[in-house]
Amino acid sequence: MKQKNLWILLIVLAVVAAAFVFFYRSGGIGSATLEEQNVAALPLAGPLSEASAEVSGLAWYEDNLILLPQYPNFSDESSDGFLYTLPKAEIIAYLDGASKTELEPKPIKLIAPGLADQISNFQGFESIGFSGSKVFLTIEAGDGTDMQGYLISGTISTDLSQLELDTTKLTLIPTQAISENHTDESILVLEDRVVTFYEVIGEAVLADPVAHVFDFELNSLGTIPMDNIEYRLTDTALSSDNEFWGINYFFPGDTDLLPSIDPIADVYGNGKSNAGFEHVERLVKFEYSEDGITLATTAPIPLVLTEDARNWEGLVVLDDRGFLLATDKFPSTILGFVPLP
Numbered sequence: 001m002k003q004k005n006l007w008i009l010l011i012v013l014a015v016v017a018a019a020f021v022f023f024y025r026s027g028g029i030g031s032a033t034l035e036e037q038n039v040a041a042l043p044l045a046g047p048l049s050e051a052s053a054e055v056s057g058l059a060w061y062e063d064n065l066i067l068l069p070q071y072p073n074f075s076d077e078s079s080d081g082f083l084y085t086l087p088k089a090e091i092i093a094y095l096d097g098a099s100k101t102e103l104e105p106k107p108i109k110l111i112a113p114g115l116a117d118q119i120s121n122f123q124g125f126e127s128i129g130f131s132g133s134k135v136f137l138t139i140e141a142g143d144g145t146d147m148q149g150y151l152i153s154g155t156i157s158t159d160l161s162q163l164e165l166d167t168t169k170l171t172l173i174p175t176q177a178i179s180e181n182h183t184d185e186s187i188l189v190l191e192d193r194v195v196t197f198y199e200v201i202g203e204a205v206l207a208d209p210v211a212h213v214f215d216f217e218l219n220s221l222g223t224i225p226m227d228n229i230e231y232r233l234t235d236t237a238l239s240s241d242n243e244f245w246g247i248n249y250f251f252p253g254d255t256d257l258l259p260s261i262d263p264i265a266d267v268y269g270n271g272k273s274n275a276g277f278e279h280v281e282r283l284v285k286f287e288y289s290e291d292g293i294t295l296a297t298t299a300p301i302p303l304v305l306t307e308d309a310r311n312w313e314g315l316v317v318l319d320d321r322g323f324l325l326a327t328d329k330f331p332s333t334i335l336g337f338v339p340l341p
Contacts, residue, residue, distance in 0.1 A: 034299060034300075035302075036273060036302045036303060037302070038304045039304065039334075040338075041334050042335045042337060043103060044102065044103055044104070044333065047075040047084075047107075048069070048105045050075075050333060051333055052329065053329075054070040055070075055333060055335075056068055056070040056126050056313045056314065057128040057313065058237075058324060059128045060316055061156060061160070063087065063088040065087075065091065065324065066083055066084070066085050067083065067105055068314070069082075069083070069124075072110045072125070080111060080113070081110050082109055083108040083163055084108060085105055085108055086106075106160070108156070109161060110164075112154075112167055119141045120142075122141050125139055126139065126149075127185055127186045128187065131216065133155050133156050134154075134155055134216065135163060138152075138173070138184050138185060138196055139152060142181075145180045147182060147183050149172075149175070149183030150171060151170070151173055151194065151196065152169070153216070174212065176198045176206055176209065176210065177198070179256075182198065182232075183199065184196035184212060185199040186233060187236070188238055188244055192215070192216070194214045194215075194218075195211050195212070195213050195224075197233055199233055200257060201229055201233060202229065202230040202231065203230070204259060206228070210223035210226060211224050224291065225293070227294050229246075229248060230262055230264070231248055231250035231257055232254070235315040236315065237315045237317045242287055242289060243287055243288065245315065246286060247281075247313075248281075248284045248300070249279075249282075250278075251279060251309050251311065252309065262280075268299045270302060273304050273305040277309075282301060282303060283301040283303075283315075283338070284301075285300070301340075301341060303338065309330070310330070311327050311330040313327060314326035314327075318337065320340070321337075323337070
């Protein structure tokens, strides 16, 4: 009788152990119930629809979506190039089914004389934000692990015909880690300050990550601490005075950024498709204060994954509907809409 009970106990322990392994590998107990959101691709026309556009940031200027190519002169190397814009009304008309026409972003002429020549190993623009007609952009430069970020500002014309940068003032953004091809690649423009975020702030890369803070004249106001988040933080978008969302992305080739555990998935779990792929594509919410930036106690929004990892580089909040996201050239240029759960 004792031997029978022992066998029953061993079987129970084996079942419990198997269940633990299953839930751990799939991201936690919540993985089966965490709701994923589909990305609805909006059809694009014109130069920005080409993968060579390498969209690296999104922002709102009034009721106009501004799309930032990493290299604005990708379609015209004889000039400083162009940013692009889409009216919010056209985007909503398409989402509501009132229009079936392809969306063709209109060019905004960039004026930035000699900018690339001032910066050694200029690697293009990474993020953009506005305060009224004043614009702020981050720039990436360097080669390999010798990377450096910069902050620059300028103005956009009210008719959206041109955006002019003040190339007489570049502010260096201190590098936080020796990491290949990573700098401060996302930005928030608040009421009286600009906040920039390093792209990789996983615990193994940075034990104590910070966000850099600047005034509107690009003078440093120091740093504020922030929570670690694994993988990459590729763009941010303000959703209220003290809350914002970020794109949290992992490309399977970035083995140096693969953590031993994923704390967010351990707490909230993964969605169904996320359990079947190596790549990670999700939106994560943060809370901001002058004392620090913390992960909000809000479940992340995992995207329904496809076979190809989509390198999401741009993010804005679309009213109370959801989000607009944009990829760079991997796997192609995609402007997508993600509804709120």
